[in-house]
Amino acid sequence: MVEVLQKRVVESGVQDRLTVIINKDALKAEFPPFDLVVANISHGIASALVAKLVYGARPFHCWLKPGDSEFNCLAVNVNLVADVEFVMVVSKREFVPCPKVDSSVVIIRPKAEVPNVILDEWWAFIKACFCKKNRTLGATFKQKKVMELLGMSNLAGSNGESKDYISSSDNDEDEGKSDEEEFSPSSCSEIGASSFKEKLIGVLKSGNFEDKRPSKLSNEELLHLLAMFNQEGICFHDHS
Numbered sequence: 001m002v003e004v005l006q007k008r009v010v011e012s013g014v015q016d017r018l019t020v021i022i023n024k025d026a027l028k029a030e031f032p033p034f035d036l037v038v039a040n041i042s043h044g045i046a047s048a049l050v051a052k053l054v055y056g057a058r059p060f061h062c063w064l065k066p067g068d069s070e071f072n073c074l075a076v077n078v079n080l081v082a083d084v085e086f087v088m089v090v091s092k093r094e095f096v097p098c099p100k101v102d103s104s105v106v107i108i109r110p111k112a113e114v115p116n117v118i119l120d121e122w123w124a125f126i127k128a129c130f131c132k133k134n135r136t137l138g139a140t141f142k143q144k145k146v147m148e149l150l151g152m153s154n155l156a157g158s159n160g161e162s163k164d165y166i167s168s169s170d171n172d173e174d175e176g177k178s179d180e181e182e183f184s185p186s187s188c189s190e191i192g193a194s195s196f197k198e199k200l201i202g203v204l205k206s207g208n209f210e211d212k213r214p215s216k217l218s219n220e221e222l223l224h225l226l227a228m229f230n231q232e233g234i235c236f237h238d239h240s
């Protein structure tokens with residue numbers, strides 16, 4: 001790529017206007033301070049590179065498939081710290097070889113003021129909310145897989161800790177049947193988890209979030225929901 005670029009600027013007589021400082025994997029290279037990034041990014045690294053650019057040294061883990069153009073976790077997480085302006089669609093036919101999806105040109109500007117939120121907790125919360133992004137939040141938090149994690153967290157909470165922790169996990173890829181099951185308690189520890197589930201669903205109900213889908217909520221609404229959980233002593237963290 002750099003060789004092609006060098007050749008092209010020489011042919012155009014503008015070689016004095018280009019200095020290549022870094023020729024490395026953009027996901028691994030340490031970037032110098034910058035004011036502006038202009039990039040035509042490969043679909044395969046788009047999510048991870050945008051995360052790296054907007055969150056700097058603490059890029060969140062992305063688990064999105066390349067080409068996933070709909071509203072998703074990346075958009076929510078980027079919108080927390082940056083304003084995204086859509087400019088135009090670029091047809092896939094403009095590229096050689098022709099990819100499977102169209103591309104978009106967007107401008108991402110860092111926000112002057114970032115909401116006062118613990119980023120690690122925010123990412124874990126968003127990951128939990130979007131683990132089945134087309135489901136209602138009520139259905140998501142009733143899932144057996146989520147509830148098993150909640151059950152374990154609840155036991156930790158009953159050992160004198162003041163907060164209940166909800167763990168999110170990389171389960172978006174796993175569309176297995178057991179994932180679809182609702183939690184139904186059968187042991188003492190699970191009965192404890194069951195009351196925790198009621199507490200959780202109670203928060204969703206009181207904020208009118210139970211029937212809402214995460215992809216339809218604004219960042220302000222999601223921040224409000226996280227604050228409501230926190231007020232009830234429920235916190236989120238990511239074990240993956």
Ligand SMILES: C[S@@+](CC[C@H](N)C(=O)[O-])C[C@H]1O[C@@H](n2cnc3c(N)ncnc32)[C@H](O)[C@@H]1O
Pocket residue numbers: 001024025026027040041042043045
């Ligand atoms: C969509 S092409 C754009 C090429 C060129 N910049 C242009 O605008 O015509 C994306 C380019 O990113 C490069 N690329 C892919 N993954 C990369 C990575 N991890 N680090 C740096 N470059 C990468 C690809 O080799 C490819 O040349």
